[in-house]
Amino acid sequence: MALQRKTKLVAIVDDDESVRRALQGLMKAVGHSTQTFASAEEFLNSGQYLETACLIADIRMPGMSGLDLQARLNSEHCRIPTIFITAHGDTNMRMQALRAGAVEFLAKPFSDDVLLEHVRAALDL
Amino acid sequence: MRKAIFRLVVCTAMVLAVTAMAQMVAFRDRPFTAALFFLFFVLIVSALWGLRYAAFVSFLSVLGLSWVSPPLGRFYISDSRDFFALAAFLVTGVLTSYLSARARREALNANQRRAEAVAAQARFRDLVNSVEGIVWEADAETFVFTFVSEQAQRVLGYPTESWLREPTFWKDHLHPEDRDWAVHFFQEATTIQKHNHDFEYRMIAADGRVVWMRDLVTVVVERGRATRLRGVMVDTTSRKRDEEALREQANLLSLTHDAIFVRDMQGTVKYWNRGAEELYGWPAEQGTGEIAHELLKTIFPVPLHQIEQQLMHAGRWEGELVHTKKFGTPVIVTSRWSLQRNEHGTPIAILETNNDITEQKWAEHAREQIEEQWRAAFESNPTMYFIVDPAGTIVTVNTFGAEQLGYSTDELIGKPLLNLFYEPDRETFQRHANACFEQPGRMLRWEARKIRNDGTILWVRETANAVFLRKQPVLLIVCEDITEQKRAEEALQRSEAYLAEAQRLSHTGSWAFNATSETTAYWSEENFRIWGFNPQQGPPARETVLQRVHPEDRDRFLLREKTDYTHEFRIVLPDGTVKHIESIGHPVFDPAGNLVEFVGTAVDVTERKRAEEERERLRQLEEDLAHINRVSMMGELAASLGHEIKQPIAAAITNANTCLRWLKRDQPDLKEAREAASRMIEDAMRSVEIINRTSSLYKKGAPQRELVNINEVIDEIVTLLRNEAARYNVGTRIDLCADLPRVMGDRVQLQQVLMNLIINSIDAMKGIDGTREITLTSQYDGSDRLLVTVSDTGVGLPPEIDQIFDAFFTTKPHGTGMGLAISRTIIESHGGRLWVVANSGRGAIFNFTLPTMVV
Numbered sequence: 001m002a003l004q005r006k007t008k009l010v011a012i013v014d015d016d017e018s019v020r021r022a023l024q025g026l027m028k029a030v031g032h033s034t035q036t037f038a039s040a041e042e043f044l045n046s047g048q049y050l051e052t053a054c055l056i057a058d059i060r061m062p063g064m065s066g067l068d069l070q071a072r073l074n075s076e077h078c079r080i081p082t083i084f085i086t087a088h089g090d091t092n093m094r095m096q097a098l099r100a101g102a103v104e105f106l107a108k109p110f111s112d113d114v115l116l117e118h119v120r121a122a123l124d125l
Numbered sequence: 126m127r128k129a130i131f132r133l134v135v136c137t138a139m140v141l142a143v144t145a146m147a148q149m150v151a152f153r154d155r156p157f158t159a160a161l162f163f164l165f166f167v168l169i170v171s172a173l174w175g176l177r178y179a180a181f182v183s184f185l186s187v188l189g190l191s192w193v194s195p196p197l198g199r200f201y202i203s204d205s206r207d208f209f210a211l212a213a214f215l216v217t218g219v220l221t222s223y224l225s226a227r228a229r230r231e232a233l234n235a236n237q238r239r240a241e242a243v244a245a246q247a248r249f250r251d252l253v254n255s256v257e258g259i260v261w262e263a264d265a266e267t268f269v270f271t272f273v274s275e276q277a278q279r280v281l282g283y284p285t286e287s288w289l290r291e292p293t294f295w296k297d298h299l300h301p302e303d304r305d306w307a308v309h310f311f312q313e314a315t316t317i318q319k320h321n322h323d324f325e326y327r328m329i330a331a332d333g334r335v336v337w338m339r340d341l342v343t344v345v346v347e348r349g350r351a352t353r354l355r356g357v358m359v360d361t362t363s364r365k366r367d368e369e370a371l372r373e374q375a376n377l378l379s380l381t382h383d384a385i386f387v388r389d390m391q392g393t394v395k396y397w398n399r400g401a402e403e404l405y406g407w408p409a410e411q412g413t414g415e416i417a418h419e420l421l422k423t424i425f426p427v428p429l430h431q432i433e434q435q436l437m438h439a440g441r442w443e444g445e446l447v448h449t450k451k452f453g454t455p456v457i458v459t460s461r462w463s464l465q466r467n468e469h470g471t472p473i474a475i476l477e478t479n480n481d482i483t484e485q486k487w488a489e490h491a492r493e494q495i496e497e498q499w500r501a502a503f504e505s506n507p508t509m510y511f512i513v514d515p516a517g518t519i520v521t522v523n524t525f526g527a528e529q530l531g532y533s534t535d536e537l538i539g540k541p542l543l544n545l546f547y548e549p550d551r552e553t554f555q556r557h558a559n560a561c562f563e564q565p566g567r568m569l570r571w572e573a574r575k576i577r578n579d580g581t582i583l584w585v586r587e588t589a590n591a592v593f594l595r596k597q598p599v600l601l602i603v604c605e606d607i608t609e610q611k612r613a614e615e616a617l618q619r620s621e622a623y624l625a626e627a628q629r630l631s632h633t634g635s636w637a638f639n640a641t642s643e644t645t646a647y648w649s650e651e652n653f654r655i656w657g658f659n660p661q662q663g664p665p666a667r668e669t670v671l672q673r674v675h676p677e678d679r680d681r682f683l684l685r686e687k688t689d690y691t692h693e694f695r696i697v698l699p700d701g702t703v704k705h706i707e708s709i710g711h712p713v714f715d716p717a718g719n720l721v722e723f724v725g726t727a728v729d730v731t732e733r734k735r736a737e738e739e740r741e742r743l744r745q746l747e748e749d750l751a752h753i754n755r756v757s758m759m760g761e762l763a764a765s766l767g768h769e770i771k772q773p774i775a776a777a778i779t780n781a782n783t784c785l786r787w788l789k790r791d792q793p794d795l796k797e798a799r800e801a802a803s804r805m806i807e808d809a810m811r812s813v814e815i816i817n818r819t820s821s822l823y824k825k826g827a828p829q830r831e832l833v834n835i836n837e838v839i840d841e842i843v844t845l846l847r848n849e850a851a852r853y854n855v856g857t858r859i860d861l862c863a864d865l866p867r868v869m870g871d872r873v874q875l876q877q878v879l880m881n882l883i884i885n886s887i888d889a890m891k892g893i894d895g896t897r898e899i900t901l902t903s904q905y906d907g908s909d910r911l912l913v914t915v916s917d918t919g920v921g922l923p924p925e926i927d928q929i930f931d932a933f934f935t936t937k938p939h940g941t942g943m944g945l946a947i948s949r950t951i952i953e954s955h956g957g958r959l960w961v962v963a964n965s966g967r968g969a970i971f972n973f974t975l976p977t978m979v980v
Contacts, residue, residue: 015851016772018808022779025801029786060768060851087768087775087848108775112782 008053008123012036015061040064054122059086081122144189171222179222258359265351282331300327337362384479388417406451422449509604531578547574565591584611632729640720657698705734752825765849777808828871842879856898866977881944882915889919916970
């Protein structure tokens with residue numbers, strides 16, 4: 001089962017490198033393959049989003065924000081299950097993200113179990 | 126004239142009368158008779174009136190004769206015989222009249238000669254008789270008078286007849302005492318020596334008087350024999366009497382010690398008194414009869430004739446003569462000559478009174494010598510001397526004195542001394558001069574200014590006292606030129622004044638302390654002022670000074686080292702004022718190395734201290750403000766900072782979980798677990814770093830200067846504000862110069878400036894649609910300063926651009942208005958400059974420079 005899921009790519013978009021590396025390490029520990037991007041623009045330009053099974057993104061980033069990225073993907077009918085992780089636990093922002101189709105909206109620091117559960121759920125779709 | 130006309134008229138009338146008569150008597154036939162009538166008439170005229178009238182009458186007679194000749198009654202000349210007869214008549218008439226005129230003239234001449242002879246005789250007689258003496262003539266053998274002038278009777282009273290009649294008249298009437306010698310002398314002189322002589326003897330007059338006679342005798346010698354004697358006897362009785370009177374007068378004078386002699390008008394000494402004997406050495410009998418000034422070899426001060434002239438004119442003369450004594454010694458005398466006259470006013474003798482003043486002359490000479498020495502001292506001493514009378518007129522001034530003032534002595538003598546003084550000093554001089562005259566002998570001294578001829582000023586010190594000179598009070602003034610001294614004094618006073626002024630301005634007092642006697646030697650005026658002591662009372666005692674020192678600082682004040690030292694201490698004035706004093710001391714040693722005194726300064730640094738404190742307070746205030754600014758900024762940034770700190774913490778937690786998962790596996794993957802743990806440590810470290818950075822901004826403390834790389838500061842602040850920028854979708858671009866020199870500064874303050882500028886930029890872009898971007902650059906062109914710019918694309922600058930750096934100026938609803946003001950203060954305190962310009966597209970560019978540290 002683990003091998004089957006290997007092809008399923010988890011994309012991580014965060015401007016903070018430490019966060020990116022921590023998430024990548026966690027994914028590696030549970031056997032998910034990951035790709036990290038420092039900004040939304042980098043992710044969009046990479047073309048990898050077509051193969052992305054799950055997107056973990058920060059909301060506040062220089063340039064395009066996480067919500068902007070989600071809106072953009074929605075507009076291109078590319079519905080990637082997206083998990084937002086943010087340091088600013090803003091209720092409005094959370095509601096906006098969930099309405100736009102976000103899988104989960106986590107506040108830093110987050111529980112790894114909750115995150116992994118949502119990632120696994122997204123990959124199982 | 127009238128007489129001539131009268132005569133002519135008479136002549137004409139007479140000729141007419143003769144003619145008429147000849148006609149009437151009818152001399153027609155007797156023309157010769159008529160001619161005789163006319164000739165007779167011509168003769169009468171000639172005898173009476175001379176030739177000219179005779180000729181005139183002759184001519185008229187010719188006419189008359191022709192009238193009476195036939196034909197009668199008219200002038201008719203019939204033939205040449207008539208001519209001849211008339212001419213013969215005329216010649217005869219004229220000749221007759223000439224002859225008669227000559228005879229008449231001769232008779233006249235003879236008469237005149239006789240009259241002249243009589244007159245000459247009378248004149249001679251008068252002359253002889255008018256001679257003031259008896260003119261006589263006598264036979265040389267018999268001595269019988271053949272002639273005596275009338276004076277003989279007048280002088281002696283005997284009639285001249287008796288002189289001529291009595292053969293021994295002269296001898297008989299001689300004074301009995303003189304008879305023998307006079308007769309003898311006379312006989313000898315006349316008969317034997319046969320020369321002219323004169324001698325004096327006495328005769329007895331008819332009334333019994335004794336008459337002195339001076340007899341001047343001329344001997345007439347014919348063929349070797351004296352034939353006749355002629356002479357004049359002059360009465361010299363009155364002269365003799367005058368001489369006698371003079372002698373008596375001189376005898377009276379012989380009682381005096383003056384040398385007196387009488388000489389007659391010829392210079393012969395007639396009298397020689399005892400004083401003269403004593404002075405000149407000749408006894409009276411030797412002196413008398415000598416020519417006075419030949420005997421005495423007199424040296425006259427002026428030619429003798431001048432003296433005599435004066436003597437004749439004034440009757441007396443006085444002067445100094447040099448006589449020579451019998452034995453050749455010269456003697457200086459004051460000589461008084463007085464002319465003696467007899468009762469007729471005739472000068473008869475000169476009375477000469479002489480005083481020996483040789484001694485006096487020597488004394489005078491010695492005095493002159495002393496005076497000359499004094500005068501030399503007076504004239505050539507380089508000191509000005511003035512002698513002034515009570516009216517202030519210059520009596521004497523020495524040449525040096527006059528020259529010093531640019532005058533000659535003649536120009537000053539007789540002028541008022543007061544005029545030489547500089548006007549403002551005249552009153553002072555007058556006062557001193559009056560005081561001198563009021564207290565003769567008291568010496569006064571003063572200083573005053575005089576004016577030279579050329580108008581320049583001369584400072585003098587004068588010493589004066591009033592003395593009596595020839596019983597007149599005068600003021601002696603000795604006057605020294607002290608212009609140079611005054612100038613030096615003035616210069617000294619001026620430099621002292623400058624020094625005092627400098628001390629006053631710099632609040633610096635100076636002092637000297639005698640180390641041997643432990644007493645205050647000198648305090649400058651400013652020192653008195655600083656310490657609050659009265660300069661009139663002199664430098665205060667050490668104990669008194671110590672009382673003024675703040676009790677806590679007294680130990681320090683008393684400490685005196687043997688090297689240069691600086692003390693700071695406080696003093697407390699009686700009114701409670703506290704002053705801070707900075708005292709610098711310098712020990713002075715004598716050549717032997719012993720400490721002699723301390724000299725030094727006392728500077729009142731109270732003001733400086735106060736200013737320093739004020740500055741410190743301001744600095745503190747600024748620091749506080751800066752801190753407040755930072756803290757308030759951090760408050761603003763709290764959310765962003767929280768986010769910033771949460772990031773690494775969140776990462777750390779994730780890594781920790783990851784680590785655990787690797788370890789929880791059936792076969793724990795230690796390698797992965799270690800990697801996760803390492804990341805975890807990094808994250809934790811990063812969060813600590815952020816906290817540290819943040820807390821340094823919160824910290825309040827004195828600025829600390831260190832070498833700072835401004836690029837690092839930019840990086841740190843950008844990191845810190847990354848979240849804040851991201852929160853407002855503001856992009857941050859950084860363009861740093863790689864080779865940036867470091868600056869000396871306070872890292873936190875520089876962060877604060879950048880943070881202020883960046884937050885301002887973010888604020889300016891919050892409401893902006895479109896690009897929101899902050900660009901940070903650092904630039905360096907190799908000069909002594911680097912440039913940092915912070916540009917944004919915000920709203921740009923407000924219209925009040927000039928005020929944006931002022932404190933409390935703000936455009937934000939909740940701004941304090943401190944950010945930019947504090948930033949500018951910080952940059953300027955680093956020696957840099959902070960300014961703003963508008964961005965090319967939109968927004969603003971803040972620039973600041975900082976001086977670089979070339980290491």
